[in-house]
Amino acid sequence: MNPLRLLVCALVFGFLLLWALSPRRPRLALAYLRLVLLGSACLLVLAPFFWLLAAVFKDRDYFNEYLFFPPLSEWSSASLNLDNFRRLLAGKPSVTGTVYFWQYVLNSLFFACTSTVLQLLFCSLGGYALARYDFRGKTALMTFMLGSMMIPGVLLMAPIYELMVKLQLIDTYHGLIIPGVVGAYGIFLFRQAILGVPAEIVDAGRIDGCSELKIYYSLVMPLVRPMAAAFCLVSFLGNWNAFFGPNVFLHSQAKLTLPVVLNLYVSQYGSDYGVFLSGTALAILPPAVLFFALEKEFVGGLTSGAVKG
């Protein structure tokens, strides 16, 4: 009987006991069951993260010795150290010279931040136009936009690749960023949020002689800030984790982003897990920090488009 099975038996026994105490009104037993189920779900979700935390600090020779951290008595610089990171961050030769890991971190940051800022700007401008103006062709445009969201992106990958080759945008960052800076989905999200801004505010701005751009920038945008924050988070996450586009369009080693490079490292380093796992841990960190800083906006923004029922 190992500890894990013992624990499971004890938990089941606790439930049966509570049930036996008051079989007619099993309120206590159900509350207990709820806690046990939710608790184990959380542990199952967190276990891989905790395992990763241990894995990146364990020395190569101790990697398989202990499942998580070694026991306290074994803690020393021989069992736990920064050796994995040291090997990860050391330069690697490539065709165009030595490339260091921080180069990929910078690439990812640049790609994700630039894309996010441009997406915010162009999607909110588009959403503002749809929400606050009546213009010719508006209905047709919105029907087209809704239809365009039904087309899966992968369908367009092959022809876009061909187009990129023609435009000589392969292996450049603008080629990677520009096609994605504005989309129907983002525009609709902002349209929905901006529809909630009272029309009187826009009218007051016009009477006071504001330009249309000024109304958008100083009157409307500050009022949809929670929505904009959520949008930025979702969009940053999407760009930071993006793989298909960067994998297809970027070729030079020094231009690659983290997901592409780490995927390559898995086959390059084989069973030397510590190196690519520490890289993965570093890659998880920025979105996690952002998320915990802005958790409320994030969850609100995710569901804002969906729950209208």
Add this chain to the structure above:
Amino acid sequence: MARSSPYRGPAPYVFLGPYLILTAVFFVYPLLDAAALAFEQTNGPSSRAFVGLDNFRFLASDPVFHHALVNTTVFALCSVFLQLPLSLLLAVLLNQGGDRFKGLLRLVLFSPNLVGQIFVGILFSVLFTPRYGLINRFSHALLGWGLEEQWLGNPALVMPAIVLTSLWMYVGFNMIYFLAALQAVDKSLEEAARIDGAGRWQVFWHVTLPSMRHVLVFVVLTSIIGSYQLFELPLALLASSNGTGPDNSGLTVITYLNEVAFNSGDLGLGSAVGWSVALIIFAISLVQIRFTRAAEE
């Protein structure tokens, strides 16, 4: 609320300008081109030749593509019938309790979603290591089975490994939608049913579930659509066997597309695969919408 005064000027066209231009260049043109490409054979982007329906004929008879289609469909079914019920269960459990607890648990269960599919794939490829991997050891300790199991090397276990990994990643994601829907359910309806003598289960089945049907439809649809675009997770998880698994046991439709279009350079065949996926997604959406319409009447 009064509409803002009619404005006749160039502003909306200017504000929508970036979208209009980029959509023309990077959506409309590629879409038309994709329609043409599907009937052509290419070798790299420069040489193209019209081949009629040959690409589709090839796909119809290619056992590898069929394998990919079956794998992807199995994954989609698992998403709908395994992952979504689990998400719903967690959402219901979470919705019963106090608020302080709820926020923290929701955060924890959602957290795998912050990690990109590639990173999750890399992480789990090590967790599935025979003898030493966390999952192998856990399953051995709990069930007494699976310590030496080659999850990623045994064709029979590759799809289960992909499904398990996606469960870990996405259960919390759909739970967020279900939770939001549960909180929007009219409490007085449930109360009324309870007063009329309905049990917990009856209330849930006949009152709660029907009143969140819009979200259910939305989540089922997005799950299926997402499933048919599965690519990065198996690619990273199965990196040691070319991203496709032994005997193509982990090959998905998009992995196949990536292989033929970008590794072998036949963009025409790639477009044909793209259209096939688009058609499948479109057909499923249509059936689903019909089905829910019929159920509502």
